[in-house]
Amino acid sequence: MTNVLRSVAGTVRGRNLAPVAGALSASAAWAQLSGGANVNISRQSGEQSEGAIAINPTNPQNLFALYNDLSGGMRGAVSFNGGATWTTRAVGPGSDGLSASIGDPSVCFDNFGNLFLGHLTSSGIGTQVGLSTNGGVSFSTLTTIALSTDQPTVTAGVGAVWVTMNNSSGQRLSGAAVTGLGAAGAFSALSAVAPGSNSGISGSFGGICIGPSGQGAIVYQNANSGQGPDSIYFNLDADGLGAGAMGPRSTITATNVGGFDFLPAQPSRSIDAEAGLAWDRTGGLRNGRMYLVYTDETVNENNDMDIMFRYSDTNGTSWSAPVRLNDDATTRSQFLPRISIDPASGHLAVAWYDCRNDPANTLAQIWGTASMDGGATWIRNVRISAGTSSAVGGNSFDYGDYTGLAMYNDVFYPIWADNSNATGDNPNGAGGAMDVYTARVALCYPNCDNSTAAPVLNVNDFVCFLSAMLFGNGYANCDGSTTPPVLNVSDFNCFLNRFAQGCS
Numbered sequence: 001m002t003n004v005l006r007s008v009a010g011t012v013r014g015r016n017l018a019p020v021a022g023a024l025s026a027s028a029a030w031a032q033l034s035g036g037a038n039v040n041i042s043r044q045s046g047e048q049s050e051g052a053i054a055i056n057p058t059n060p061q062n063l064f065a066l067y068n069d070l071s072g073g074m075r076g077a078v079s080f081n082g083g084a085t086w087t088t089r090a091v092g093p094g095s096d097g098l099s100a101s102i103g104d105p106s107v108c109f110d111n112f113g114n115l116f117l118g119h120l121t122s123s124g125i126g127t128q129v130g131l132s133t134n135g136g137v138s139f140s141t142l143t144t145i146a147l148s149t150d151q152p153t154v155t156a157g158v159g160a161v162w163v164t165m166n167n168s169s170g171q172r173l174s175g176a177a178v179t180g181l182g183a184a185g186a187f188s189a190l191s192a193v194a195p196g197s198n199s200g201i202s203g204s205f206g207g208i209c210i211g212p213s214g215q216g217a218i219v220y221q222n223a224n225s226g227q228g229p230d231s232i233y234f235n236l237d238a239d240g241l242g243a244g245a246m247g248p249r250s251t252i253t254a255t256n257v258g259g260f261d262f263l264p265a266q267p268s269r270s271i272d273a274e275a276g277l278a279w280d281r282t283g284g285l286r287n288g289r290m291y292l293v294y295t296d297e298t299v300n301e302n303n304d305m306d307i308m309f310r311y312s313d314t315n316g317t318s319w320s321a322p323v324r325l326n327d328d329a330t331t332r333s334q335f336l337p338r339i340s341i342d343p344a345s346g347h348l349a350v351a352w353y354d355c356r357n358d359p360a361n362t363l364a365q366i367w368g369t370a371s372m373d374g375g376a377t378w379i380r381n382v383r384i385s386a387g388t389s390s391a392v393g394g395n396s397f398d399y400g401d402y403t404g405l406a407m408y409n410d411v412f413y414p415i416w417a418d419n420s421n422a423t424g425d426n427p428n429g430a431g432g433a434m435d436v437y438t439a440r441v442a443l444c445y446p447n448c449d450n451s452t453a454a455p456v457l458n459v460n461d462f463v464c465f466l467s468a469m470l471f472g473n474g475y476a477n478c479d480g481s482t483t484p485p486v487l488n489v490s491d492f493n494c495f496l497n498r499f500a501q502g503c504s
Contacts (some may be wrong), residue, residue, distance in 0.1 A: 060411075112180060167205065205274065228257050290315070365387075403415060
């Protein structure tokens with residue numbers, strides 16, 4: 001069998017069959033991304049931006065999106081057909097089970113089908129967490145933190161829901177146990193400021209994730225770093241909702257992107273490094289691996305910004321070398337990345353704004369990539385947005401402070417601000433105010449050789465798969481098994497089944 005595999009592998013040309021960990025740019029990868037039609041969720045006059053999106057794992061056709069409406073408050077959108085159509089409404093007007101909102105939305109589903117929402121209230125500018133048990137049709141309030149806060153982020157899993165926010169020039173957290181649909185307990189008292197997050201810095205622009213044992217981890221940077229340079233900081237709560245305190249601050253990496261870094265494509269609002277975390281809780285080969293995505297600049301203030309990736313197998317104690325995810329050969333800006341992990345497969349998706357196609361470095365599109373082997377290799381970048389947008393000369397909010405992303409069953413949905421009017425249904429017209437868009441992006445597993453010419457699935461994909469198995473590439477573990485030998489005939493049968501299903 002080995003000799004046959006070696007013979008077959010020899011027929012594959014021009015592929016990186018044995019990716020080197022820690023490379024400075026993303027390696028060639030297996031499979032293909034197929035972007036679906038762009039959908040304008042908001043279809044509303046005025047400015048909308050800073051979208052968040054979530055997929056219900058108990059019904060993957062149920063999506064919920066939440067975004068800022070700059071004319072006042074937030075709007076939410078529900079889909080029960082996989083994002084093909086959406087029903088929108090005001091969320092947080094003060095009469096729908098939530099307090100009046102001024103925005104900063106964050107949303108997530110847990111494995112029970114609970115949908116959690118985080119936002120800033122207009123009264124006291126506090127953070128509020130809401131709950132929906134019907135996929136986002138209605139909400140009730142779980143907790144309100146009546147303190148001056150900013151940028152709340154909510155996440156859930158392993159029997160818990162957490163919210164983190166900036167307060168007292170540092171990062172604060174609160175959490176609650178969750179035992180079933182609609183069964184969320186009382187939130188803990190707001191924790192003391194995360195150790196070190198307000199010591200010589202103002203820890204902000206944070207992200208949070210939950211580990212397979214219920215651990216909690218946060219990342220953030222210094223809001224006082226201006227144009228940069230800065231650092232990405234990290235704290236771990238090793239016992240999650242337990243009585244133990246959060247651990248001390250550590251530094252993951254330096255970055256030339258500061259807390260308020262202006263660039264040609266985002267000239268009014270500026271950007272931060274937008275560090276984001278994801279943690280594998282699938283129980284598979286990379287269970288317990290933590291992932292980080294962030295923005296760096298090759299030289300401070302040269303506007304050549306890249307989307308960078310690292311991972312940790314030590315609960316954040318040590319991290320892999322950085323990998324650049326944008327595969328363009330330009331010196332233009334990529335910014336506001338978002339990472340999501342598929343809770344079913346452990347595969348990863350990342351999406352971001354990208355100026356690679358504009359020599360003036362001001363016009364942006366949404367691009368993305370995915371990894372099926374824990375970040376060892378990445379599928380070549382694909383353009384997701386049908387149109388090209390510009391924040392230059394627009395409102396002072398530009399694209400906003402962040403994008404959103406959700407992934408399940410090898411399908412992911414980014415959400416972004418867009419004024420291209422590529423779909424012809426932005427009431428403000430092309431180049432006007434921003435609407436909020438999404439698209440369904442599918443990961444085509446059996447297209448191993450990354451081909452685009454019809455027929456996309458062909459005999460070369462079988463050769464490619466066998467080569468991956470020969471070289472021990474994680475891609476070949478189609479069935480996700482963990483019992484040695486991990487790569488076996490069951491994986492080939494799995495590949496045959498996926499090949500028969502095609503790409504959809």
